[in-house]
Amino acid sequence: MINKQVSGVQEAIAGVANDMTCMFGGFGLSGIPENAIAALVKLGVKGLTCISNNAGVDDFGLGLLLHQHQIKKMVSSYVGENDEFERQMLSGELDVELIPQGTLAERCRAAQAGFPAVYTPAGFGTEVAEGKETREFDGKMYVLEHAFKADFAFVKAWKGDAAGNLIFKGTARNFNPNMCGAAKITVAEVEELVPVGELDPNQIHIPGIFVQRIFQGEKYEKRIEQRTVRKRD
């Protein structure tokens, strides 16, 4: 067993420096690497380019990094659930690149899988395709989208072990598995770090080979963005 376990979040984020490109798993506030984000806020690292489907809310998720002006650029598919984001974007402090959600996932997966680029039909004929190579296959047009190049990927899983194996829960899975191994260093935080051998190899979603550092998060708030319920009859 190759041991990926680090002592905690401080050791896990070691090496993150100004102007780096970092991926963050999560969809909305579900499955975000809460502990890594909190540690990066404390570290005060600046000029980050963040690849993440969303940008958090004002006081949680990547909104915390935005609030401290630590993010230079966001690469996302859907943003603007927070006022500070909007203010920074409109004032020009923050650069924003909006890309289709499936393209975002596939550019992560391409980086993970060793493809330099992929053709997708998404965005053809729209401003998303401007300046990009296009090509026709079987009568349909596609846009060439390049694999991401990132320094760190911060992901969050439900369970993991010191070998770096990961299991996700529910829709908190989202972009997390696609970002594992898609950056130079993948940092996984888990709700529960279990002894090696306890996870059934049949049930593992991401094999440890894609993870360089793993630790158990101290606590998880797991905030709900839109609480929708129905009444009992």
Added chain:
Amino acid sequence: MALDKNGIAKRIAKEVQDGYYVNLGIGIPTLVANYVRDDIEVEFQSENGVLGMGPFPFEGEEDADIINAGKQTITTLPGASFFDSAMSFSMIRGQHVHLTILGAMEVAENGDIANWKIPGRMVKGMGGAMDLVASAENIIVAMMHTNKAGESKLLKRCTLPLTGVGCVKKIVTNLAVLEVTNSGFKLLERAPGVSVEDIQKATEGTLIVEGDIPVMVIKN
């Protein structure tokens, strides 16, 4: 009388067939799930990573780890599955999802759709909409026939930045059901109490009217 949003959803629900995997957008499309016949088997996909979506949870049973693409807490039905974002869009891009129902700001008579950006206003992003419209074989747009200013949303050409080109097949509005054809919007059905003239007036794009246009049949 023109339909309300639930009426539009009820009419679209008739398009959902047994054995369909369906992706529903935010807004009117979400309502469609409430009106699908209960004697057919349909699975709803949400692009953040779930197939077999159920209703909202009972109070106190919300789970931050189980949400839909609108970030709302949901439940799952027996047979449901969770998956990552790349696999989710493999289902969409690979045309394994049979039907996509989504809203729009504008649709053009050539099937172009605009639903993600208004220049000069805060842009929130396209989310999965561009992937969905570029890939789905069967796309139904659910929207009001005119905007809040009373202007037609069915146009010769879209004026807003596009989400996808030549992709919309069918449109259900508060006034009519229309099919996108090579020569324009073909009027298929009209809402109860709405005349062909009313629809003509509210449609900027080419409207094709052939023979008598039946009234939509909508049951509760």
